[in-house]
Amino acid sequence: MGTLRDLQFALQLKIEELRQRDTLIDELELELDTKDELIRRLQEELDRYRTTVSLPGASAVSAGRQHTQAFDTAFTVFNNPSLCINFISFFHVLRSQRLIRAAFLKNDLLKNLDEGEIRAIIACMYSTTINQGCFVIQEGTTGAQAYVLEEGTLEMMKDGLKLLTIEPEDLFGELSLLYNCTHTYSVSARTNSKLWVVDRKSYQTVLMQSGLKHLSHSVELLTIICLPQMHYSDGDYIIRQGATGDTFYIISNGQVRFSALCSLHRSSEAFRGKDLQEDIRAVSVIAAGEVTCLVIDRDEKHHNAVLFSHTEDTEYQLTPFFLVSSSGVDPTLLSTSALSDFQIICALGVGEFGHVDLVQLKSKNKCPFAMRVLKKKLIVSSGQQEHIQREGCILMETHCSFIVRLYKTFKDAEHLYILTEACLGGDLSHLLKDKGYLDECSTRFYTACVVKALSFLHCRGVIYRDVKPEHVVLDQHGYAKLVLQLGSRCLKRVEVGKKTWTFCGTLGYMAPEIISNKGHNIAADLWSLGVFVFELLSGRLPFGGSDPLKILTSTIRGIDQVDFTKTINKSASSLIKKLCRSNPSERLGSQRNGARDIQKHKWFEGFNWDGLCERTLTAPVIPKVRQNTILATCPGCTLPLAFSDDGWNLTFTKALLAVSMLLRCV
Template identity: 75%
Template sequence: VMGTLRDLQFALQLKIEELRQRDTLIDELELELDTKDELIRRLQEELDRYRTTVSLPGSSAVSACRQFCAVLIIARLIRTDIEFCLISLTFFILYFFASTSRLIRASFLRNDLLKHLDEGEIRAIIACMHSTTINQGCYVIQEGTAGTQAYVLEEGRLEMMKDGLKLLTVEPEDMFGELALLYNCTHTYSVSARTDSRLWVVDRKSYQTILMQSGLKRLSHSTHYADGDYIIRQGATGDTFYIISKGQVKCSALILLEDIRAVSVIAAGEVTCLVIDRDSSDVDPTLLSTSTLSDFQIICPLGVGEFGHVDLVQLKSKTKCPFAMRVLKKKLIVSCGQREHIQRESHILMETSCSFIVRLHNTFKDAERLYVLTEACLGGDLSNLLKDNKILNDLRYLDEWSTRFYTACVVKALSFLHCQGVIYRDLKPEHVLLDEHGYAKLVLQCLKEVEVGKKTWTFCGTLGYMAPEIISNKGHNMCADLWSLGVFVFELLSGRLPFSHSDPLKILTATIRGIDQVDFPKTISRSASSLIKKLCRCEYDNPSERLGSQRNGARDIQKHKWFEGFNWDGLCERTLTAPVIPKVRQIQYWLLVFTAFHVSHFLNLSFSGQAFFGKRFIWPLYRGLGGAVHRLG
């Protein structure tokens, strides 16, 4: 009996120990279960976060999300390994995000403005896009409003309207509003939802930032070369700047970049020079640089500009030398974000001394306005010359000699700016003024200093004249001016632009397609056509291949057969007779007009744009001043 009792006690102790071990195991399992529950909770939160940020596409995606949540619940009930859930979630998100990416990428590749983006740029743009829903009957875009975003339709139907008339139906995978990615445009149409729809949106700032970063990476990439590899071949076009980060190189030839000056002159110690400009005016430059605003008197108003107006003025102490005074309102400049641009332009102009560029003499300011004193080119601009030619000769274009003369003046001006590391970026007839001798001068507008081997990404210029690399936002340099020069020659010789349309989008897409798709009129000779096509090489053919962009610069343009026989020395020495000598009145005539203006005002006579300038002796005067002298504003 004693033995049996002892055996029972021993068995009981074993059972108690076994129960204690089971309790310990249960505690461990419960702890593991709590850990898995916490992971499942975090997994569900992660899924919700992805659903919010990625906005999984389509009704099928919503159904799939519900199914996946059900899988998670089942997994929780059966305590499935959490790694399986994580892997499933990852594949789920990647699958549907890839589906959306394919839709947006297909939309980009169908769009004339965006189809040239590379794969990395497309991926970056898609990554910064977000989705939005629009209910039936609501507007995505309203006609007349400013736009900053472009849209890709994923599902639903939209309707595009203009002036109350239906233009087209927007289908899934269609893109619209892409002009807003380039500049602050005003929508010319409305887009409303015919059904509940889902859209993907990208804004201008994100788009331009991505393309700028992409361009900078291309400019600053590293390349490795093996022993014996050529880094630069003699005779090749040089548009790349190299810095050796490791190793050594050897040169088999010395390549010197040519400049306008044949030699350098360096001061050895202190030197004082007397400087006389070829076209120096009768007024002592020091008198202008030290003058104050009160030293000038207004002769008459010239016109109105975006930020103010322009007056014809003269020094009170010297009454036979007129100047143009731009009067700009500070509030408008600041509100339009143009403060830095105006400051940069003034700085560049003060450093510029070229007989083919309108000279800046001085700047003044008061509490409300900025005053910019420049030389007065009272012969009008080339745009008015084309219009006057149409009135007199029933021709909208200029003859070849006249076009060659004005183009040569512009080539000299651009060559000067480019040698200073400055891009012009807004060449067109309205910005080319004539002085009293009929010589053309550039009005400086969208200037930008760019170092050698670098680019800028500002969307700047005028539709129809700007180069494709500006439109595609791939970064541009001096080569963009050469494209505009080709368009400029085309317009003077034909009276129309090679890339023109009432729809801005069609202008941009035609520009990207290139000059080879343009029909040249018979008024453009074969040699002129050759010059234009060499200047307007498309960006995808490499802008650095444009005539005038290689190491000889503008000299290659001057040597083109279209300029054969042209007297470049005579142009620089101003001994050539200009095609048109403007009839600029004496300063006393301006005073007469100025007096008439104030007499009419004193007598309460009408002097509005139509009534006052409609008088026969006033309107021709305004046109004689250049009509577009107001472009200075």
């Protein structure tokens, strides 16, 4: 027995010795891999040095001496434990960076970031650890961070039920990088874990700087003229030999090759026909990889058209609207009126900063207006003074028959009073809800009204950024008008050639460049217009859903991934897809002709645009507004409210409707 026990003990010692040797081998292999990596990096540095530095008269001996010195440095590192530890630490950081990059590329919302942006974001991230059982995110809270798991395991829970397991190389919380959202789930640590964190401010700052850098590059190419961009894939013909040439191209990004020449033209170089005159192309120009070109047409009027075509547009001078208001009141009467000259008919609803009343002049009882009452304390406490002032200036300058008119403002010690046109026909969302979807003729009419409204704003450098049926109301003649709400924070004036980075709008209608924080301009409204047409014709959103993340990711994927219903014919589908191009500069209406390109699209073929401007067309729906009963829309929630002119003579059903809607507003 003693001999057997001795053998067992000796066997255990051998097993432990082998285990220790295996551990030592693993450590040596890791050290060998580390040294191989260092040798590779030193070799790359040496090769780079040889290719970039030219030493006149340098002999083969001196070159060999440099080569020897480089490897002497490598062996010095190997023999110095502290340097080895520093390099191993660097190796771990490099591994973490690769893991974070892989997590970004796996994420549907963030995978479209370019390499430079990803590297800059990674440089802003920091690591943290979370102990087993602790929460990273708690349901119902708000946050401003996104996380990448490097080590450990996390669990995502909602209402006490497990949704999924988060493993290394997974990214979560990405919505917090876009806006101040409320978390609909909890994330807790199943094991001790290591996370990498990026906050919203750092993320948005990196993308803003990237966008400004790209914009600055374009400005360096053309400091004055804002030229349209054309994008080509590898192998695309930019110019074909024998074709008539009347266009000047400036390569903004990428390379091209000439079929008759062996040279490559690179970014910021140009190629053209002779002196921008019509010419027959002697060679073909082909894209070598992805290429972006700025384009100048032969017609020199193009330069002025880009910057000044809208200001020369006289379509809004055909009919001098608002010299006499839609309600029949002389503007001079309103300009001399005081707050005490108005009497309240009834309340229309409750908004974010106050409420809205239906009012009329005491001297002219049949002319209703909407009076928005804003509480100064709420505006100041929310820090919206600048937004209110900026939007107020825009609204006071907006005199367009397709935009709800702001007539005058008043104020007292506690409130601001905004007097606007009262459109009592309801908004398009209620018409859409009643009918399910609209026919093509109705959709074309309402879309044309919105095109005119947006064109008016865009001519003046104003972005709307919230085009949707809820913001399009009908006047008493059935004509559609765009609502400009003071305090919406969406209206903004942007100079030609500039961009803005504010995250605003409505999910589902928001352009992808707003979501990606790439910087946006008036082209964002064209995307929303395409979504607007899709919704009117189909009764649903192309990028809809209950999960905000799915809405955002489907928007990023683009309109080509959306299934069109049978109610959207081929020409309407063409218009929507051209308005919803992922590249803002390629959208219909964003080129030099502006809204004219939209008006000339085949879907509008035969439409009487002059009749629309002169208001001689018959609207698809004429709202029935009785003299003793007013149907209006609550600006706070866009729900219909029914009131009589005395505020009390309502049927029981209408009373219940009014009370229920007001409760929703509150």
